[in-house]
Amino acid sequence: MRLKDKVALVTGGARGIGLAIARALTAEGAVPVVADIDGDGARAAVATLDHRNGLALALNVADAESVAASIHAVTERYGRLDILVNNAGIGSSAPFLDLRLEDWNRTIAVNLTGAFLVAQAAARVMAGHGGGRIVNVTSPSGQRGGRGRAAYGTSKAGLELLTKVMAVELAEHGITVNAIAPGPIETEMVRHAHDAETRAAYGRLIPMGRYGNPEDIGAAAVFLCSDESRYVHGHVLNVDGGFGGAGLMTDK
Numbered sequence: 294m295r296l297k298d299k300v301a302l303v304t305g306g307a308r309g310i311g312l313a314i315a316r317a318l319t320a321e322g323a324v325p326v327v328a329d330i331d332g333d334g335a336r337a338a339v340a341t342l343d344h345r346n347g348l349a350l351a352l353n354v355a356d357a358e359s360v361a362a363s364i365h366a367v368t369e370r371y372g373r374l375d376i377l378v379n380n381a382g383i384g385s386s387a388p389f390l391d392l393r394l395e396d397w398n399r400t401i402a403v404n405l406t407g408a409f410l411v412a413q414a415a416a417r418v419m420a421g422h423g424g425g426r427i428v429n430v431t432s433p434s435g436q437r438g439g440r441g442r443a444a445y446g447t448s449k450a451g452l453e454l455l456t457k458v459m460a461v462e463l464a465e466h467g468i469t470v471n472a473i474a475p476g477p478i479e480t481e482m483v484r485h486a487h488d489a490e491t492r493a494a495y496g497r498l499i500p501m502g503r504y505g506n507p508e509d510i511g512a513a514a515v516f517l518c519s520d521e522s523r524y525v526h527g528h529v530l531n532v533d534g535g536f537g538g539a540g541l542m543t544d545k
């Protein structure tokens with residue numbers, strides 16, 4: 294019970310990686326707050342979690358008013374917020390020459406501006422209550438160029454840098470800020486976005502030779518939210534089966 298009674302907000306927690314993170318934090322004793330643009334999905338998710346005092350919120354991270362209302366709902370109910378996992382995100386892929394402005398704007402609005410809005414509102418609460426933990430979910434697509442990843446990769450690169458700026462500014466408030474960059478993880482997002490060719494390419498590029506599971510990310514989130522990581526700050530933890538570190542992988 295490394296997170297006993299910590300109030301933990303997970304955005305995009307209705308399914309996929311976010312739900313696995315909420316489940317892993319709850320298993321360590323945290324009080325889960327699942328916030329998602331899919332409010333019914335958030336409610337269904339909370340009902341599956343092993344905690345009597347959890348909360349489900351309908352939240353659009355890209356909407357400042359919705360963010361303010363959600364953070365208010367958390368403080369009304371619990372009086373504080375100890376952990377934020379900024380997980381909500383949308384995938385997008387388009388050749389650079391064809392990328393439409395509306396798709397660029399939507400991707401940046403959710404993945405980058407949304408994470409900023411929630412983190413700022415949450416950090417203001419944490420700063421007034423002695424500190425907390427913030428974990429942003431980024432991506433290897435934000436670390437290296439990938440075909441079709443102009444909008445998505447740029448949004449995640451921005452979030453990686455935001456993680457470091459927040460770490461610099463929020464340390465004095467007792468808030469640690471880190472990021473997890475998951476490799477390809479079996480979720481709805483990936484089931485839609487990865488065709489057979491993409492899967493085969495990852496198969497060749499990941500030393501461990503497999504996609505990850507949402508639970509692999511949940512375990513990393515527990516570490517970054519627990520006291521065991523108290524001196525880990527401004528760090529991006531790749532949880533990717535070795536993808537980020539790999540170079541040439543032939544025998545010849």
Ligand SMILES: NC(=O)c1ccc[n+]([C@@H]2O[C@H](COP(=O)([O-])OP(=O)(O)OC[C@H]3O[C@@H](n4cnc5c(N)ncnc54)[C@H](O)[C@@H]3O)[C@@H](O)[C@H]2O)c1
Nearest residue numbers: 305307309310330353354380381382432477478480481482
């Ligand atoms: N699956 C992967 O391989 C992978 C790899 C690297 C990074 N990521 C990142 O992990 C996070 C979760 O991805 P996933 O694969 O579980 O995706 P998913 O599509 O399965 O789940 C995303 C969740 O976010 C919610 N959401 C979307 N827009 C929202 C908004 N505006 N406000 C609030 N909630 C919103 C969705 O309703 C959904 O429940 C994302 O940030 C994604 O970019 C995923």
